[in-house]
Amino acid sequence: MSDWLIDVLMTTQAGREKAFRRLAKSKFRSRFHLSADDRQYIAEKGMETIRRHCEDFVAKRLAPAEPEKDGAQTPMRGHPVFKAQHACACCCRGCLEKWYRVKKGRELSPEAQKKIVDLLMAWIEREYSSRT
Ligand SMILES: [Zn+2]
Numbered sequence: 536m537s538d539w540l541i542d543v544l545m546t547t548q549a550g551r552e553k554a555f556r557r558l559a560k561s562k563f564r565s566r567f568h569l570s571a572d573d574r575q576y577i578a579e580k581g582m583e584t585i586r587r588h589c590e591d592f593v594a595k596r597l598a599p600a601e602p603e604k605d606g607a608q609t610p611m612r613g614h615p616v617f618k619a620q621h622a623c624a625c626c627c628r629g630c631l632e633k634w635y636r637v638k639k640g641r642e643l644s645p646e647a648q649k650k651i652v653d654l655l656m657a658w659i660e661r662e663y664s665s666r667t
Contacts, residue, residue: 539636540634540635540636540637541635541636541637541647541650541651542650544557544635544654545635545650545651545653545654546650546653548657551653551654551657554623554654555657555658555661557634558622558623558624558634561624564621564622564623564624565622567618567619567621567622568618568622568662569615569618569659569662569663570612570618573614573615573618574663576614576615577615577659577663582656582659582660585615585616585656585659586652586656588614588616589616589619589652589655589656589659590648590652592609592614592616592617592620593625593643593648593651593652593655594648596608596609597625597627597628597631597643597648597651598642598643598647598648599642600640600641600642601640602627602628605627605628605629606627606628606629607627608626608627609621609626609627615659616655616659618659618662619655619656619658619659619662620655622658623654623655623658625651625654625655628640631651
């Protein structure tokens with residue numbers, strides 16, 4: 536049950552809303568938003584492609600037991616998924632552990648990866664459909 540916060544905050548729409556309310560209390564997390572360039576990129580690529588990029592980033596940069604450059608593997612800008620990762624505290628294994636109690640030093644299961652991707656994509660879709 537060590538990943539229980541993932542189950543609570545990433546599995547259902549209601550859980551994700553709870554996660555967003557929690558993240559909104561963080562000044563650092565809540566300052567991330569999609570830029571005009573991010574929106575343009577999403578409009579050109581489409582959400583399905585963004586989801587594939589998201590799956591790829593999570594699998595390669597977050598899922599390994601010892602990710603390369605852990606703590607500094609997610610740029611602050613340059614891709615909508617990077618913004619989502621910072622906004623959702625899924626940027627590195629340290630933040631994942633602090634916010635979701637996902638233990639470091641252990642590879643993320645495909646199920647855990649999918650939950651993280653679902654949360655990140657929910658954040659992107661929500662931002663994308665808002666006007667700000
Ligand atoms: Zn981090």
